Amino acid sequence: MRKKKSPVSIIVLMIFFILLLVPIYWMINTSFKTNTEIQRSMTWVPQKFTTKNYTSIFISKLWQRSFLQTLEYVVLNVAIVLIAAVPAAYTFSRWKFKGHQHLFFWLLTNRMAPGAAFLVPMFTLFSVIGLFDTILAVALAHCLFNLPLAIWILEGFMRGIPRAIDETAFIDGYGFMKFFGKIFLPLIKQGIAVTAFFCFMFSWVELLLSRTLTAVGTKPITVSLTRSLGAGGWDWGLIAAAGVLTMIPGAVVVYFVRNYMVKGFAMGRV
């Protein structure tokens, strides 16, 4: 028998979502105002609606490059992490080799590492290898926290697949690669979607490492956002517009992944 949602809970939910959206709305609001209006008055809807902030971003080569480059290193990072994490997670879920617990724990500790602690060495390391100020550098650096997370999540999903399936496939004559590609991966595709989502999320939003490892050649969007200092101080309209734009890829990703997420969340450990 379906229980009806009590009106109290609906009201509480609505209040929560409104509170959630108010600051975002304020930023969208600000992004459509001129700087003078922003400084002078407090209006919930722009008095003088302007798209100048957005256009100056769109025509700005700097911003365009920033967006693209950020997208590049994030996607690259997700790809690298998945390629490395899937086999590694498979290992942890199937075999209890010597020292596996310690290795797993060490991996997790890297997730906890404060970025601030790694600034200097990473800077030095990537300069020495000659990768400073490149997309690859950021993509690799982000593995610090994304790879352990990916292995952690994927291992949980893989544990849910009974060993019997592996064994049956091998008995049926499947080679390891074929088994992996045709049988195993499709079974955990929700897990992969959830993992990809989280890796995308954490890499897209990261500031500290991406700022440290880049200078002129590569400009992560997060960095560009903090650099918009105009003559009169911070160019709030521009910053707000850029902020709104950086939210869009995230919203798009969530939209496409939402079905997988509901199933994936329910199935495995997140």
Add this chain to the structure above:
Amino acid sequence: MAVIELKNIVHTYRKGKKETEALRGVNLTFTEGCPAALLGPSGCGKTTLLNILSGLLKPTSGQVLFDGKDVTDLSTEERNIGMLFQFPVVYDSMNVFNNLAFPLRNRKVGPAEVKERVREVARLLDLAEVLGSFPRQLTPSQKQLLALGRGIVREDTAVILLDEPMTQIDVHQRWELRRELSKVQGSLNITMIYVTHDQYEALTFAEKVVIMKDGLVVQEGSPEELYGNPKTPFVGYFIGTPGMNILDCRLAKTGLDFKGFKKEITPELRAKIETYGPDFKLGIRPEFVHCGLVQQKGWFPLKVKVVEDRGEFKIVTLTSDAEELKSQVPSDLAAEEGGTVWVNFLEDKMKIYKDDRMIN
């Protein structure tokens, strides 16, 4: 303990535009203290019926009565039932004692009485030793008994409903658990309704078995009745391992013509069935299909397709190339696959069906 009645239960599931008729008019009565089983293939409606009994579903139409009182509109908690599910549903964060005490404490029963009742039930279920343990330390069987305990710890429980409770129990332990269930049922004289698709479970547990198919009750009765007198071919086929042979036949001058062989019949039998028309279905259980290596009068030859050795006897699959049937023979019969044997049916064990009804 109560008399449970179901009157004209019809239930249709609606999902968007799709409608599924789960129950199409079920009438049943379960007497007090009766161990009963709802048996049938998946999709027959037995789980729906159980949910209607428990109050989790309200039937599209029809009534549910406990001791003559209409409970159709009452919620689950108001009906006073106990329920066992396919996996043991126990409260992991409480020990065995508190699990059993839970239903009583929720009804504000005093601590002294709680203690007494819990001890009593624990003794009955052989859980007295583990009262202080937690569910994760118990075997799945013990956990199911614990769930049962929660059902019987209240003295006014009307009925215990069991939804395929053996699903997660090891095959070796099922017999034990079933014995415990029967023991509890007997000593408390409590009505238990057991839903299953496993006929062995149903036939060994219940005194009253209800066979369901496609949302209707096909036949109800004691296990012996269902075995010996199946009213429709489906029941005959469903009960027994292997089930009854169901063969198409036609009444001819010399006897019954089957696909590929003939059998003579007595004039008495002919008189009973000839008014119903020439085409029938014949049901005969494998143990009443006799095989021999020597031709006798009235016996007919069939080829042996498969021989399965079941230890004390053999199951032989016989074929006439157009029809197949199974026979149960003593294990010393030297029948070989590919060979020919002589076969006969015991006439008084033959069941003749016309349009899904038994006519002899």
Add this chain to the structure above:
Amino acid sequence: MKNKVLVLLLPSLLLMSISAFVPLMTVLNYSLHVLFSGSIPKYIGLENYVNALKDPAFLSSMGKQFLFCLEILLIEIPMGLALALLLPKRGIMIGPILVLLGIPLLIPWNVVGIIWRVFAREDIGALPVIFSKLGFFYNVSKVPAHAWWTIVIMDVWHWTPLVTLLCYAGLQAIPQEFYQAARVDSASKIATFRYITLPKLKYVLIIAVLLRCMDAFKIYDEPFILTAGGPGTSTELLSIFTSRQVIGGFNMGYSSAVSLIYFIVVLLLCYILYTVMTKIGEH
């Protein structure tokens, strides 16, 4: 078989060496020296560590960090759980709701800082106006308490959806039969929550607490943009303190020691939390 294990793990091990192991060893190395850029490092053993542990600025920052973590955990976990309980389990509203919940999680963290800076600043923000309409004085850049609590609220705003999503997933995983059994046993709503929902959410809650704790301890972008540690040093959380040492400071040895102490504290914290929480569930 051992070879297969090694081959499968190799990419991950390589990546982690570059991004984690080598840098960590470098930090460790630096922390044992006095190191100014351009000069020759001088080995001083654990002196950096001793100095750090005596540094009042460092200790004060650490204290603030612990307080911050405690406060956000106390708010976000119950709130996230409560919201998850209120969300519908089925129906067409779920898709849009999950997307809405996901939005704060996908905003770049410094944009979160920017959103709140724009929202809370006295000259351009809506928040001070709202407060003054309600009769309160609010100034995020002048009053330490206001700055502190704005940061806390900002974090709650930012991360409660994560807790909600986790709890929601956990709730979906509880088989309905348990709730049916509770009804049969005449359990009250509170008893049902206490004996079924909560125990079965234990795992998910552990993940939520650990994840939030780990991330809250490292938090950098949002508070930095909102207050840059101010007014004064009232909101100078550990990561802000550390990065100031690293970026602005000259003694890389000292800042490395600070970084490592920071890291170790996080590890210990998570370890303790994990142990405590797994024990709680076993009563």
